[in-house]
Amino acid sequence: MPLSVALTGASGFIGGVLAARLRENGYQVRALLRSKTHQPDLEAIGVEVIHGTLGHLKNVKNLVHSCDVVIHCAGAIRGRRQEDFYEANVAAIAHLSQACRTLRPPPKFILISSLAAREPSLSTYAWSKREGELTLIREAGDLSWVIFRPPAVYGPKDQSLRPLFQLMQWGIGIQLSPQISRFSLIHVEDFAGAIMAWITKGKPSGHLFEVDDGFPGGYTWDEVFNSSQQPVRFRVSIPQLALRMAALFNEKSSALLGYPPLLTKGKVAELQHTNWVCDTRETFQLLDWHPQISLKTGLRQLLTSDSL
Numbered sequence: 001m002p003l004s005v006a007l008t009g010a011s012g013f014i015g016g017v018l019a020a021r022l023r024e025n026g027y028q029v030r031a032l033l034r035s036k037t038h039q040p041d042l043e044a045i046g047v048e049v050i051h052g053t054l055g056h057l058k059n060v061k062n063l064v065h066s067c068d069v070v071i072h073c074a075g076a077i078r079g080r081r082q083e084d085f086y087e088a089n090v091a092a093i094a095h096l097s098q099a100c101r102t103l104r105p106p107p108k109f110i111l112i113s114s115l116a117a118r119e120p121s122l123s124t125y126a127w128s129k130r131e132g133e134l135t136l137i138r139e140a141g142d143l144s145w146v147i148f149r150p151p152a153v154y155g156p157k158d159q160s161l162r163p164l165f166q167l168m169q170w171g172i173g174i175q176l177s178p179q180i181s182r183f184s185l186i187h188v189e190d191f192a193g194a195i196m197a198w199i200t201k202g203k204p205s206g207h208l209f210e211v212d213d214g215f216p217g218g219y220t221w222d223e224v225f226n227s228s229q230q231p232v233r234f235r236v237s238i239p240q241l242a243l244r245m246a247a248l249f250n251e252k253s254s255a256l257l258g259y260p261p262l263l264t265k266g267k268v269a270e271l272q273h274t275n276w277v278c279d280t281r282e283t284f285q286l287l288d289w290h291p292q293i294s295l296k297t298g299l300r301q302l303l304t305s306d307s308l
């Protein structure tokens with residue numbers, strides 16, 4: 001019998017790639033969606049889709065029943081207030097672990113957190129990701145679990161870094177954080193590979209993995225710009241004050257128009273933080289897995305593919 005995986009967030013950037021890789025590797029995949037937009041694409045690759053929200057224990061029980069592995073990849077990444085992040089990033093984890101604990105044998109639980117969880121005081125998003133991790137650790141009981149903390153993830157269909165990389169193709173480098181910043185990156189296919197590695201081995205349990213593309217010490221902006229196929233001739237460093245003003249304006253207009261903002265005061269605080277380098281000393285050894293895609297290769301694939 002192929003292993004069956006219950007997946008949240010399958011309609012998103014990372015979840016969509018995970019669903020595809022799991023299916024390619026012969027896993028049965030059941031996904032919980034709250035809208036029908038991505039249902040045809042997922043069904044076309046053989047994913048069983050069920051509908052509902054993460055806020056209801058009944059939906060969550062329907063998702064996880066008789067599965068071997070649960071991956072909680074859904075996450076709210078835009079918002080201003082705690083309640084914008086709470087359902088997907090915290091409450092859902094309590095519901096999922098509660099539902100999993102009643103199953104025999106209990107499924108293995110994978111939580112997609114974020115490197116942001118390392119600095120919960122910076123933003124409401126970072127706080128919610130750390131709260132989510134603590135919720136799993138508290139509620140896991142006898143479940144076998146793992147937490148992945150990726151840094152910024154890039155690849156086809158990513159909405160956040162793609163515009164910056166596209167500008168690099170035109171020779172323009174936009175620097176969003178201080179010159180001294182260092183940050184890790186990972187291609188979405190490598191990130192999916194790390195998760196698959198843990199599913200295959202199922203151990204170690206109760207571990208928190210920071211995972212990146214293996215570039216030692218993280219990137220500087222110079223190293224990112226130098227990874228572009230096209231030479232970056234014009235560099236623009238966005239001043240912190242301008243970012244703060246834009247965030248303030250965005251927060252006010254989002255409150256008025258009712259959309260969840262991406263650029264907020266909290267996001268600016270995350271950008272100003274100068275150390276987003278993963279600690280992978282144990283990761284590659286314990287997972288017995290190594291990333292395959294360097295930034296240079298990832299950018300070349302991304303910028304020459306139709307996906308951009």
Ligand SMILES: NC(=O)c1ccc[n+]([C@@H]2O[C@H](COP(=O)([O-])OP(=O)(O)OC[C@H]3O[C@@H](n4cnc5c(N)ncnc54)[C@H](OP(=O)(O)O)[C@@H]3O)[C@@H](O)[C@H]2O)c1
Pocket residue numbers: 008009010011012013014015033034035053054073074075076077087088112113114115150151152153154160
């Ligand atoms: N992308 C990155 O660079 C990055 C870095 C570190 C960590 N992460 C984490 O990775 C996970 C996936 O991120 P992503 O980049 O793939 O984001 P994404 O493209 O925005 O996808 C988010 C997914 O979560 C679902 N979701 C959000 N709020 C939900 C809610 N209240 N109830 C049910 N589903 C909800 C979305 O469903 P709808 O389609 O219905 O909106 C979508 O499927 C998140 O947990 C994020 O925190 C991402």
